[in-house]
Amino acid sequence: MKISCIIVEDIQIAADFLRKFCEKSDLVEVKGHFLNVADALEFLDREKVDLLFLDVEMPGATGFDLLDSLTYSPKIILTTSKTEYAFDAFQYHVNDYLKKPFTYKRFLEAIQKLTQQQQVQAQSPEPTSIPAPQQTTTTTPDTDFLFIKSEDKLIKLKKDDILFLESMRDYVKFVTQGKSYITYSTLKNMEEKLIGPIFIKVHRSYIVNINKIDDIRGNTIYLLGNQVPIGKGHKDEVAARLNIL
Structure with missing residues (x-):
C-alpha cells in the first residue's frame, strides 16, 4: 500500500x-x-x-x-x-x-x-502477545492510576501526579514533578486512554493535566516550571475546556 x-x-x-x-x-x-x-x-x-x-x-x-x-x-x-x-x-x-x-x-x-x-x-498482533504500544499502558476508566512499562518494569503512576505527556516519535514521555518516564507507545494511544476530565491535548505533541496548569502566557502553558506550547489547531478547544474568557 x-x-x-x-x-x-x-x-x-x-x-x-x-x-x-x-x-x-x-x-x-x-x-x-x-x-x-x-x-x-x-x-x-x-x-x-x-x-x-x-x-x-x-x-x-x-x-x-x-x-x-x-x-x-x-x-x-x-x-x-x-x-x-x-x-x-x-x-x-x-x-x-x-x-x-x-x-x-x-x-x-x-x-x-x-x-x-x-x-x-x-x-503487529493484538495486544495479547508481543509488546506493542497498546501493551505499555494498562488502565481502566474507574481507576485514578495507570501502569507504564519503563526501563523493563511496570511503574505505577497516579494520574493526578502526571504534569504532561510529550510525544517522542515512537515513544511517549510522562513528566511528573521532579521525574520523567519514557515508554514505547504513541501519543494517539495515550490520548484514547487519558483524554477526559483532567487531561487535554494542547498540541500535536503534548497532552497536559489541567489541574497542574499554573498559568498561560500567550501560546505557552506553564506547569510547575515546565513549558508546553499550545498548537494553533488546539487553541479553541483549550479555551473552551479551561473556561478562558
Whole structure:
C-alpha cells in the first residue's frame, strides 16, 4: 500500500523534483502540491494523508506554523536548504530531514524507513502477545492510576501526579514533578486512554493535566516550571475546556 502525501513547497521546480522522486519510487502517492501553508491546511481540513513533505520558509506562514495548526499527526519530512532548522525539527519530532539538494538515494532511504514502520504496525498482533504500544499502558476508566512499562518494569503512576505527556516519535514521555518516564507507545494511544476530565491535548505533541496548569502566557502553558506550547489547531478547544474568557 502506497504512502499518501502532499508537498508543501513554494518553489515549483523543487516540488516537481520531489514529485518525480515519489513517482519513481512507486511507494508514494502525491495527493497535491501547495505553494503556501494556508492552502495546505485547507486541504488537510478535508482530507488526511500519511505524510507531509514540508518546506520551512514560505511566503506568509512557515512550515512550523503548519505543524502547530495540525489537529492530527501525519508523518513529517522536512525539505529545506538550511541546516539551522535541525534543532526545531527535533523539537517537532519530524520523521526525517532532507537538506536540499538531496539525491534520490537519500530520498528513498527516508521513504523506506517510513514504509518499514508502516509494515511493522500493520503486522503487529493484538495486544495479547508481543509488546506493542497498546501493551505499555494498562488502565481502566474507574481507576485514578495507570501502569507504564519503563526501563523493563511496570511503574505505577497516579494520574493526578502526571504534569504532561510529550510525544517522542515512537515513544511517549510522562513528566511528573521532579521525574520523567519514557515508554514505547504513541501519543494517539495515550490520548484514547487519558483524554477526559483532567487531561487535554494542547498540541500535536503534548497532552497536559489541567489541574497542574499554573498559568498561560500567550501560546505557552506553564506547569510547575515546565513549558508546553499550545498548537494553533488546539487553541479553541483549550479555551473552551479551561473556561478562558
